[in-house]
Amino acid sequence: MKGRVALLVMEDLSGFECYDHLLIKPMAAIGWQAEMVPWTADVDWGHYDAIVIRAPWDYQQKPEVFLQTLDVMEASGTPVFNPVDVVRWNLCKTYLKDLNEKGVPILPTQWEERLTRETVLRACEMFDGGKVVLKPWISANADHTYVVCSDSLDDQWPSIEASFASRRAMLQPFVDDICHEGEYSLFYFAGEYSHAILKTPAEGDFRVQEEHGGRIRSVTPPTPLPELSEHLLSTIQPLLYVRLDWVRWQNGWALMEAELIEPSLYFNMDEASPARFARAFDRWMKGYQS
Numbered sequence: 097m098k099g100r101v102a103l104l105v106m107e108d109l110s111g112f113e114c115y116d117h118l119l120i121k122p123m124a125a126i127g128w129q130a131e132m133v134p135w136t137a138d139v140d141w142g143h144y145d146a147i148v149i150r151a152p153w154d155y156q157q158k159p160e161v162f163l164q165t166l167d168v169m170e171a172s173g174t175p176v177f178n179p180v181d182v183v184r185w186n187l188c189k190t191y192l193k194d195l196n197e198k199g200v201p202i203l204p205t206q207w208e209e210r211l212t213r214e215t216v217l218r219a220c221e222m223f224d225g226g227k228v229v230l231k232p233w234i235s236a237n238a239d240h241t242y243v244v245c246s247d248s249l250d251d252q253w254p255s256i257e258a259s260f261a262s263r264r265a266m267l268q269p270f271v272d273d274i275c276h277e278g279e280y281s282l283f284y285f286a287g288e289y290s291h292a293i294l295k296t297p298a299e300g301d302f303r304v305q306e307e308h309g310g311r312i313r314s315v316t317p318p319t320p321l322p323e324l325s326e327h328l329l330s331t332i333q334p335l336l337y338v339r340l341d342w343v344r345w346q347n348g349w350a351l352m353e354a355e356l357i358e359p360s361l362y363f364n365m366d367e368a369s370p371a372r373f374a375r376a377f378d379r380w381m382k383g384y385q386s
Contacts, residue, residue: 098127098381099145102174104358106154108132116150118363122374123384135165142172146381148336149358156236159187173258175384178356186356188233189266195354198331201324203350207233211265213253215249220246221266227270230256230362232263236358243270273344282317282325283361283369284338287374289325291366292317314365320349328354336380337361337373 100386101123103116116132123130133139135152147169155162160285166180178186206219211230219228230242240259244252278296282289294315325340328351339359343350363370 097129098378099129100132100143101128101377102133102141102144102147103130103150104135104147105132105151107136109151111166112151112153114151115363118370119373122371123377125371126374126378128296128374128377135162140172141169141174143162144174146176146182146377147176148329148377149176149183152190153236155358156232156234156239159234163187170296177380182335183357186354189231189235191354192351195328195351197317197329199353200328200331201345201348201350202344203271203352206267207210208267210280210312211256211260211263212256213249215265216244216249216253216256216267217246220244220249223267223269229268229270230260231266231268233266234263271343271345271350277335277344278311280315280317280321281362282321282340282342284329284340285373286336286380287329287334288376289322290372291362291369292321293362293365312362312365324349324351332356336377 103113103119105116106112120130130148132150137154141147149166152162162185163180166176166183168177170180185194190207192202192205193207204223206215206222208215216228216230220226227243227245230244232240234242240263242252242256242259244256244334249256275297278294280292283291284290292315293312298313321342328340329338332354335356337356337357337363338341339353341355342349343352344350349368361369361373363373366372
């Protein structure tokens with residue numbers, strides 16, 4: 097056996113679609129004993145040879161505790177992938193500003209330390225279409241995400257005000273193409289392209305996650321996306337896994353998210369992808385250990 101690997105998840109995955117169990121057999125086939133371990137577990141992290149962050153999808157509820165736990169893991173001497181410094185950067189959506197400065201196209205975004213009703217109204221007037229998406233700077237699973245227009249704000253404001261009482265907000269124009277076409281996700285393992293999917297929201301919704309009724313299908317990504325993705329990858333350090341989410345925007349494309357912490361890698365959508373990831377991990381560990 098080459099070593100033990102902790103696939104870091106949340107304690108209770110009920111209600112979520114998680115496919116990381118599909119890694120266990122292909123990892124074992126090349127000598128790695130992988131097991132799914134809650135990030136909140138009381139274990140000696142030093143007993144593992146690697147920790148791969150996979151589905152700790154409740155971390156946004158206690159981000160500081162999550163980061164402290166990752167620090168403990170790293171201090172144990174066990175390597176954490178993706179690295180903790182990358183997690184810290186990617187945890188807050190202001191990373192999008194950093195990528196935009198390096199030539200990665202993103203949606204127009206208004207960043208607010210404190211959200212007010214007047215701020216939302218101004219954004220509705222400023223963005224084409226009059227609809228605005230509100231998200232926290234630190235979020236996952238579309239938690240505390242709202243679609244707002246000036247006509248609906250009065251009814252929505254009590255809920256929005258409660259959600260953002262202690263959260264910083266980002267405001268972006270609503271992208272109609274997400275409802276009509278969807279959001280493309282491209283997956284890269286150890287820097288190499290693996291597969292792609294198209295996520296489309298359920299009728300009457302805007303959220304593409306399966307947990308909210310989103311429909312998923314395997315696709316060949318449209319021509320510009322591999323090139324755009326390769327450019328983005330050239331601006332960040334090499335990583336074991338990356339998921340890049342893109343949408344059509346005006347006459348081009350915009351990055352919605354660069355998912356570097358705990359993205360679903362949708363191993364169920366490409367039957368060869370679990371073994372592909374296992375081989376990438378094996379190569380990654382050889383490079384790490386050399």
